[in-house]
Amino acid sequence: MAKSGPIVIVVFPGVEPLDVAGPAAVFARARALCPDAPDMIFASPEGGTVRADGGLSFADTAALSSLTGPFDLILIAGGTEQGLIAAIHGQLSAWLRQAAPSARRVGSVCGGAFVLARAGLLATRRATTHWSATARLQAMYPDTIVEPDAIFTIDGPVCTSAGVTSGIDLALALVEADHGSQVAANIARQLVVFLRRPGGQSQFSEALRAQAKGGSLLAAALDEIQSHPAHDLCVARLASLCAMSPRTFTRRFTLEIGSPPAAFVATARLDHAKRLLLTTHMPVASIAYASGYGSAEAMNHVFRNRLGVAPSDLRHRLQSAQAPAAD
DSSP: OOOOOOOOEEOTTTOOOOHHHHHHHHHHHHHHHHSSOOOOEEEEESSEEEOTTTSEEEEEEEEEOOOOOOOOEEEEEOOOHHHHHHHTTTHHHHHHHHHHHHGEEEEEEEEEEHHHHTTTSTTTSSSSSOOGGHHHHHHTTSSSSOOOOOOOOTTTTTEOSSSSTTHHHHHHHHHHHHHHHHHHHHHHHHHTTTTTTTTSSSSOOOHHHHHHOGGGGGHHHHHHHHHOOSSSSOOHHHHTTTTTTTTHHHHHHHHSSSSSSHHHHHHHHHHHHHHHHHHOOOOOHHHHHTTTTSSHHHHHHHHHTSSSSSHHHHHHHHHHHHHHOOO
């Protein structure tokens, strides 16, 4: 890939440090592995030292006014609500509106999506942000197609990612698109992260909800459901793992998790199958067995009832939706 200018990561007072450091670590390693990878610049509205949320600071940032295109990527980080409001109503949105046409890509991490939207860059495009702010983004910018559960989105030259660490996932996806899967895999191994969480994966999974709600008495059952969806997950067996009677287990599970055990198992198996469809090349029949359905026909029936689509069609849709558009 020929260079098209530097990557510009934009910070501002109150910026979230991980929104900056995560993608920067990916891009820095790409530069070390690939001589044609773009350089990286840290910029801010005024330049100089910028104090981030949590007491950290970014020193020697370039003033936005000093930058001239073309740019490979302009990436707007997220931050505190006060910091984002100041950035949106300050010169950042105006600068971004002018600079975006000279950038090969424009993107955001977390609340940085509001800056993109303010600059008019998300109109009619798919986008996401931190799960706690997706409803607000949709309400404020109704012409944006907000995907509230996505880890990241790539819609043509505009990309957005959800909260904090999802900036790493987006950066890995962009590196993979530009330099190949092997380079992205090497970087992921160096950073000890998952290669790569797919853009269509849920921000706030059923497993995370369960971990947040469930007490230690249910830990064995929750771990078995999430780790071994193909095992026998009947109530009697799950209850025995928690040293409870089936009746007590069902009552406690429903109260703490918010759904009966059978419904939770069904959702966990569906999530597991969706994840395998998107992240592997396994045949549908193999995914069905690995996810606890017993047969491809049984999984097909569940997918059509729950999602209105066959597993193979969903795989095609999800892979097409997360693939970066060609330049």
